[in-house]
Amino acid sequence: MEPDALRSASSRESSFSELAPAAPRDVTANFFRFGNNGFKAEDAGIVGSQGRDEYTYDDVEAxxxxxxxxxxxxxxxRMEALLNSGLHCIDIILLLACSENDTPKVQEILRAGADPTVRGLDGKQPLELATKPELIKLLQESLAKKGAAV
Known part of the structure; x- marks a missing residue:
């Protein structure tokens, strides 16, 4: 656009109503209730509702x-090496989450069927990667349920 054309285009005044006429609105707010007041997030399919085999490459990459x-x-x-090693996607996420001490993610994927006995490329298990006390306790409980030595 030439400078004169640009100047004339910018000097034109316009109002919102010229660009998009206002439409009548009927606004209603709906809130989803969780826990004791409604549904659990897992039941609603929001978090933790996936099963072990529903985790894919895309989940690992995300x-x-x-x-x-x-x-x-x-x-x-590192991600590609883990995926090429034959480890299940959910177990890869478990290893990554434990190395980052991401307790909520570990809780979610353990419920979905992640294997707390899995070993990463370095031979370490999730319990060896975690350093946060609450995460270590969570992993120990998960291992105990599985009947694995802690």
Whole structure:
């Protein structure tokens, strides 16, 4: 656009009503109730409702990116190595979540069927990666339910 045309276009005054006429609105707010007041988030399919086999490559990549591993490591090499190792996607997320002490994510995926006895490429299990006391306790309880040595 030439400077004169740009100047004339910017000098025109316009109002919102010229751009988009206001439509009558009927606004209703609906709130979803959780816990004792309604449904559990898991029952509503919001969190933790996936099963073990519903976790995929996309979930691993999303978690890898969400936790900032790509920014820290600069490549997807570790993620790809874990995926190529034959580990199940949910177990990869468990290993990553434990290395980051992400207790809510660990709770979610343990409920979904993650294996607390899985070993990463370095041979370490989730319990060896976690350092947060509440996460260690959660993993110990999960291992005990599975009948694994703690």
């Amino acid at each position: 978690y890898f990116n969400y936790m900032g591993f790509l920014a820290t490591e600069g490549t997807y090499d």
